[in-house]
Amino acid sequence: MLTRIDLRGRDVDPRSLLPRAQLDVSQAVEQIRPVIDGVRHHGVDAIQEATERFDGIRPARLRVPVEALKEAEERLDPEVRAALLEAIARTRKVHADQRRTDVTTQVVPGGTVTERWLPVRRVGLYVPGGLAMYPSTVVMNVVPAQAAGVEALVVASPPQKEAGGLPDERVLAACSLLGVDEVYAVGGSQAIAMLAYGSRGSDLERELDPADDCEPVDLITGPGNVWVTAAKRLVRGVVGIDAEAGPTEIAVLADDTADPRHVAADLISQAEHDPLAASVLVTTSAELADAVDAELVRQVSLTKHMERIRIALTGEQSGVVLVGSLDQGLRVVDAYAAEHLEIQTRDARDIAMRVRNAGAIFVGPWAPVSLGDYCAGSNHVLPTGGCARHSSGLSVQSFLRGVHVVEYTEEALRDVAHHVVTLATVEDLPAHGQAVTARFPGDGAA
Template identity: 75%
Template sequence: MLPRAALDVDSAVAQVRPVVEAVAHQGLPAVLDATRRFDGVEATGVRVPAEAIAAAEAGLDDAVRDALRESIRRARLVHADQRRTDVTTRVVPGGTVTERFVPVGRVGLYVPGGLAVYPSSVVMNVVPAQEAGVPSLAVASPPQKEFGGLPHPTILAACALLGVDEVYAVGGAQAIAVFAYGLAEAGLSGSEGAAGPVEPVDVVTGPGNIWVTAAKRLLRGVIGIDSEAGTTEIAVLADDTADPVHVAADLISQAEHDPAAASVLVTASTALADAVDAEVVRQVAVTKHVERVQAALSGPQSGIVLVDDLEQGLRVVDAYAAEHLEIQTADARAVAARVRNAGAIFVGAWSPVSLGDYCAGSNHVLPTGGCARHSSGLSVQTFLRGIHVVEYTEEALREVADHVTTLADAEDLPAHGAAVRARFGSRPEVATAGGPSQAGSPK
């Protein structure tokens, strides 16, 4: 009964499969064909020239530069504290297991285009990858006709501020396919010339529309992915202590992203619900993207859910598993501590989602569509793999050998036990059609 977008990712997978397969088999020509069809851009290559990135940074508005630098600084503070250290456990004398955290070798970071410009998503993708120690990273963002087939200059400027020089003007499912399969030749975007190959990546992260989400689902296994981070959503759990002006403004802020964005209020207060309804009408009338906001707020994915009490409200927001969840109640911190399912939780009247989008220090690449029940937001952990390093001495192995062989026999995997016994002078017997063979046994 909860408001949900009618997104059929499985159907979208079927639609993007030909695009992905074309990129896998045909390379750059297939990418350029998709760029022409979906972005309306005629291009001869996809690699953004280094001089275009430098020019975008040089032409950046000073106030925007300062804001991006502050966003980067705060994101680094939070993500630096997420670094993991190796942990060694002494299981028995002479026997240790170490969990070693190793960054993936190469990542592809997707930054959406379309209805808005998202330099903040450059920050949110790049900073945790850098803090994890990833040695090679590339950014892809859709080409824009009005900027000569390059990504938006503010996105390029954000890349420059972060020291990223490998940027591709490619969007949608074809961008995810390029990351997954690489290209033998990239070509330069916006100019003639060669740019060398695009190497495949190990992990792709970043939000996007349903086509990006579908491509990530289709290619999961070829690449690792962060989560299915699709069109944005906000849920607000509020009681009669909440200010309807704040609640309405926050619902509208996420509706501004996309006509398919979801804005949901959960409350036991009919008075608050009525006041928010009235305030939404007033604020929408004066917002810039009024048609987009109205489409999002009037769609099946948005609405007000009336509950009996706060306890039921908590059950509802846990079932909804919002990308962004605001708690605007009395004792908001205690209420927030009881939430199990959310991409990120914003506590109290002074922690709006907009803060998290830019300058809280948290990450705004978060799971959507209920995926917060099983997935986390982007973090340093996304780019790390835990590798168990096992080291036992002869005596430590001898001490547990009988248990290993017993369990191997219980699973009918006798060669497993033989691999242990062989270390203590017992040669494995080789079975033949006539029975056990003595070939290779000690004389």
């Protein structure tokens, strides 16, 4: 079922040889640019028009009533409620330890620099609602933002026809459990534009129903489809964004000790998300690759979303990479930089600690990616498309800004003044130096 790339005995850079989903965000940018411009200029009217066009429904109001959030929580299945509360508790525990503390460094006597960590004031959290609904994504976005101390949290999620124009009820229930009450029934590129520009449009004096009045945010986080990704690219700079998320991906580095049933099940679990999802096995064992292929054929036929999974597994973005050693396997997975990387080998933790590039690493046979999706305590909003080479997943740090506070006494400034003047002169910025010497008139040393 999976295509094969044989790198055994080949000393080559694997980056251009590895399977990867083809996602043309640039083309999508041009297609949704009119939507973004429409929301920027016309606000709620453009949001409603785009929502009716793309989602087939025109909600009476953008903001979800608080009563609807509470009712969704009250109707929540007890087992789902218990599972969400457990996910929240574990995610809170991990993210609570990520909060940074302010640090003051004495550079010289009388001269200090304090690095303060300040939360973003207002954050927009996008929760997708396409092929699947994601109350777990509410947890993964909200918990680190709350741990960072973000003042205002705004959730946007697509309206559902079957829900009468509200977002999915489980998404609403998760918001209620987390104490988030500013939720908008807006999805896709128009949601990203609304979060970035607000819903008033260019007429800032316009009178709006409070239920339609969304104030712009400072940062947008959360995954989405190619249209959401394109919209985030267009508004980047107007607001901050966490990342340009692409289709989900899993890589498994395995040797002959791995259980083919486990490996196949884990590859299928991510293929279930989307026909563009990537599932890649990197292994030293051709026998394991054969066994996994046989298991995929058997297990895929038993899945609910069989056609979606089959398309993903047989697509150009998925495959098996045969390597001659685990050292070569490590070079391959570092080049691939997977969103999710499983290590199913002998001495799995030792191997995992040698990995440089991955969004999250799952060690051994009892830590499948699905655990991280829900209840490991880790975050499942992770870099895709090779971005793990330079970017991290969502965390408390995503919502914090480091601000340097500089305090110098007169004597401490006097002591370094001549160095400041020298460097300002070298850079031909004499006014920089004069801003220092003006404080010490008649002082030849300055």
